[in-house]
Amino acid sequence: MIVERTRTQAAVGDAERWTAHNYHPLPVVVAQAEGAWVTDVDGRRYLDCLAGYSALNFGHRHPTLIAAAHAQLDRLTLTSRAFIHDQFATFCRELAELCGKDLVLPMNTGAEAVETAIKVARKWGYQVKGVPDGQATIIVADGNFHGRTTTIVSFSTDPDARDDFGPYTPGFKIVPYGDLAALADAVDDTTVAVLIEPIQGEQGVVVPPPGYLPGVRDLCTQRDMLFIADEIQSGLGRTGETFACDHEGVRPDMYVLGKALGGGIVPVSTVAADRSVLGVLRPGQHGSTFGGNPLACAVATEVVRLLRTGEFQRRSAELGVRLHAGLRSLVGEGLVAVRGRGLWAGVDIDPALMTGRQACERLAERGVLAKDTHGSTIRLAPPLVIEAAEIDHAIAQLAAVLR
Numbered sequence: 001m002i003v004e005r006t007r008t009q010a011a012v013g014d015a016e017r018w019t020a021h022n023y024h025p026l027p028v029v030v031a032q033a034e035g036a037w038v039t040d041v042d043g044r045r046y047l048d049c050l051a052g053y054s055a056l057n058f059g060h061r062h063p064t065l066i067a068a069a070h071a072q073l074d075r076l077t078l079t080s081r082a083f084i085h086d087q088f089a090t091f092c093r094e095l096a097e098l099c100g101k102d103l104v105l106p107m108n109t110g111a112e113a114v115e116t117a118i119k120v121a122r123k124w125g126y127q128v129k130g131v132p133d134g135q136a137t138i139i140v141a142d143g144n145f146h147g148r149t150t151t152i153v154s155f156s157t158d159p160d161a162r163d164d165f166g167p168y169t170p171g172f173k174i175v176p177y178g179d180l181a182a183l184a185d186a187v188d189d190t191t192v193a194v195l196i197e198p199i200q201g202e203q204g205v206v207v208p209p210p211g212y213l214p215g216v217r218d219l220c221t222q223r224d225m226l227f228i229a230d231e232i233q234s235g236l237g238r239t240g241e242t243f244a245c246d247h248e249g250v251r252p253d254m255y256v257l258g259k260a261l262g263g264g265i266v267p268v269s270t271v272a273a274d275r276s277v278l279g280v281l282r283p284g285q286h287g288s289t290f291g292g293n294p295l296a297c298a299v300a301t302e303v304v305r306l307l308r309t310g311e312f313q314r315r316s317a318e319l320g321v322r323l324h325a326g327l328r329s330l331v332g333e334g335l336v337a338v339r340g341r342g343l344w345a346g347v348d349i350d351p352a353l354m355t356g357r358q359a360c361e362r363l364a365e366r367g368v369l370a371k372d373t374h375g376s377t378i379r380l381a382p383p384l385v386i387e388a389a390e391i392d393h394a395i396a397q398l399a400a401v402l403r
């Protein structure tokens, strides 16, 4: 008997054959997308409830962002930072204003922006705080995810991210996430910064206890340390506010942004801070060929303008109530816990039923895309353009998978 391979099977096989296995994707081969929906090479449609880990907050191919990209492609795509281009200052000013900071420093990927924040914090520590040369330390949290460079994995607590990639970069102290007393105990005169995610995404959308973020803010102010908020996944509307820190009225010294800033079109990341912090950098001390390129700036400026309307934050807050109510109704029906804020949820599947991976495979068979993490957890982060009925649909599919 001749069994014809589907396009999906062929593409999955080719991908396995020709790439390093540094990911374990679901066997879904996407060919097209619009809004909250993607279509695979065999014509099946899926509701995207991952949204590129929040890189697609505005949905796939948002018309305003696509128009900005097209217009820019027809004019100018790259100059390098050896010159200034006509999209640069507008983007930097509008993003700085959105963040309420004096300056921004554009890079490309999230990990690069985190590296930028680390370098800036160390330099600030030596030049402004007066830490003896080579002794600066940065406090980070257990369960963190800030990217995968050699320095960043040096302070990861995830063995998969870290093991066999040493020797590791020194200068980091790890404390339990959400524990203010442990954080205060770890501070000494060499501490230049506290680097945390205001909600830990990869860890399973872990929200710290109320008062933790304000406590970190106060401690940083008292002990002359920079509060660096990695809002790469939590920021830009995902949680129902522009930044996850906003929920507790907290303003960090440095925002680290990425993912959604590129509108799901180009990689764009930045660090935003006041002149007293970012002003420590001098020419030649940091940079990237593609950082702040014209195409990136043109798209990201429109991202900032979409956020300025407040529409996406509002949608996330309002529809998030619906998402969380629906998910909570499944606790005891196959789910053991639900966490998160706005249109962002981490749900723990009863491990006796199935793994997170199995749940995601079964959801994909039912036309809903989500991604597992840490065994029995799955993350839901649909594009902020999702409609109420689509949320109900996703929850109904999850209920069916758990039944």
Ligand SMILES: Cc1ncc(COP(=O)(O)O)c(C=O)c1O
Residues within 6 Å of the ligand: 053, 109, 110, 111, 112, 114, 145, 146, 147, 148, 197, 201, 202, 230, 231, 232, 233, 234, 258, 259
């Ligand atoms: C909080 C956080 N920081 C940093 C990163 C790294 O971003 P990138 O994959 O663009 O390097 C991620 C990616 O998931 C993230 O969630």
